[in-house]
Amino acid sequence: MDSKNSQILSLGIHAAVVISFYALQYVLPEYHLLALTRIMLLAIFALGFNLLFGYTGLLSLGHAMFFAAGMYGAGLTVYHFGWSVPGAFLFGVVCGAILGFVIGMIALRTTGVAFMIVTLMFAKVSYLVIVYFTTYTRGDEGLVMPAEFRGFELLGMSISLTDSVTRYNLALLLLTLTMLIVFLLVRGRFGRALVAIRENESRTRMLGYNTFAIKLKVLTASAALSAMAGSAYALMFAYIGSSFATIQYSIDPLLYTLLGGAGTVLGPVFGTFSMFYLIDIASEYTSAYLLVTGIVLVLLILYFPKGVFGAIRQKYCRWLP
C-alpha cells in the first residue's frame, strides 16, 4: 500500500475509534459512563507514558509523579486560592511540564536500569513530599473540591462538571486532542528521531542529532500529557489524594501500554480499556484484585511483549502509527 493511502486509512481508523467513543454515551448506563470517563483520562496518561517508553525506549518507573503534579497543581489552586477551572487546569499541565523538564535534566544523564531506578526514586520523593506537607494536602485522606468551584464559563457557555455527560464529552475531547498530538508528533521528523534513539542512540548521536535535547523535549511532553490527565482527573472527580502518587500509578500506564502495544497510538487506549474492566471485574470477587495486575504483567512480558496492536502491526499493517 502506498503511503498516501495508508495515511488516510490510519487516520480513518483513529477517527472511527473517537466516533465510537462519542456514540457510546447515548447507549451506556450511568455507571459505565463514569467508568469510561476515567478510562479516557487514564488513557491520556498512558499515551503520555507511551511517548517516552514506546517511541523513545525510555522506561520510566515514576510517571505517577507527573500525574500527581497535574492533579495537585490543579486541585490545590482551586482549593486554596479559589482559581477557576480553566486556569487551574492549565496550571496543572504547566506544573507537570516543569517537573518533567527538571527531572529530565537530572535523570536523563543516566540510561537503562539506572534511569528506571532514578525515576522510581524521584516518584517516591514526590509521594513523601505530598505526605509531609499534610497541612495543605491532607496526605492520604485527600481533599474534596468544594462544589461551587465546579462550574465555569468558557466562550460564553456555562459548563458544569457535576454533569456526567459533560464530563464524558470533555474527557473525550482531551483524549482526541492527545491522540492527535501524539499522532502528529510521531509521524513527523521528531517522531523519527525518537525511534532512531530507541533503536540505536549512539548512532543517532553520530548522525548529528543532539539526543539529550530530544530526550529532554519528549520527557517534558510526556510529563505534560500525564499532568493533563491528572489535572483533568482532579477537576472532574473533585478529589485529590496521595494514593494517586504511589508506585501503583507508575506501574499502571506501563501495564496499559504493554498490553495494548508499546509504540502505537491505539495500543495504550485499548490497554487502558481492557485492563480497567479486567480489574473492575476482579475487584467484585476479591480484595486482592491487584493479583490480576501481577499475572498480566508476567504473562505479557513472557509471551506477548509487543502487545495487541504491536502484534497486529507486525502481522497485517506495518503502516499503523
Place this chain on the structure above:
Amino acid sequence: MDFGPFLFLATLEGLVQAAVLCLTALGLSLVFGVMRVVNVAHGEFYMLGAVLAYWITSWISGNPAMGFAVALLLAPLFVGVVAYLSEKIILRRLGYDPEATIVATIGILYILQQTALLTFGPDARPVEPPLYFRVEFPWFGYSGYKLIVIAAAVILLLLAWFVITRTRLGLIMRATQFDRETAQNYGIAVDRVYAMVFAAGAAFAAIAAVLIVPIQQAHYLMGGDPLLLAFIVVIIGGLGSIRGTLLAALLIGLSDGIFSVFFSPTLAKMVSTTLVALVLVFKPEGLFGHRSRL
C-alpha cells in the same frame, strides 16, 4: 535521660536496623552483582519470610524458641524454593534482559504480595520472641533479643563472606559474575549458578525478616520499606560490590535509626531518597565501589 545515653540508645536501635539491612541488601547485591538483574520483588521475599515465620510459630506449640528455630530454618528454605522456581519459570526465559526482568519482577511483586493478602489477610500479626531477657545498662534496660539479632546478623555475614571468598562455590560464583561467557567456556553451569544465586538472595531477605519479625509485626505490605532501603544501600555501596554494600548498610542503617529518633521519619526518608537518586546520577559507581562494568 541525658543526651549521651539517649544517643547510645539511638545507636543501638540503629545497629539493629543496620544488621537486618545488611542481610537484606546483601541478597539484593548478590543477585544484581552476579546476574545483573534488578530484583524489584526482593521486598516481597522479605515479607514472605515474615509471614511464613508467623505461620510456623503458630503451628508449633510449646516453647516459643522451638518454633522460632524451625521458622529460622524452614522459612528461608521455602522462600528460596519460590525464588528458584520464579527464576526458572520466568526470568530465564527472558534471557535476563534488564528491562524485561524489571517488568517481570514487578509482576512477581504483585503476585506474591496479593497472594499473601488472600491467604494471610490484611492484618498485622505479632510473632512471639524466642526468649525474654533484658540487658541492664546503667541508664536503661534493653531487650536482649535485639542484641541477639545483631549477633546473628554478624555471624551470618561472616559465613557469607567465607563462602564467597574461601570456597569453591564462591569461586564459581565470582567467576560467573566477572565474565559469564568465559565461565561457561570453562564448564561452569551458568544457568545453575544463576538459579542458586537468585534463591540465595531471596533466602537472605527471608532470614532478615524472620529475625526482625518478633520486633516488628508481619504484614502483607511490609516489603516496601526494606526494598527501598536495600536499593539505597546497594546504590550507595556501588552496584554489585559486596564490601561496599555492607559498609553502606552499616552507615545507612545507623543513620536511619539515629535520624528517626531525632527527626520526622518522613523528612528523613525524603532527604535520603533524593540524595541517593543524585548519587546514582552523578556517581554511578557508588561512594565506595569502583567503576562497575555495567
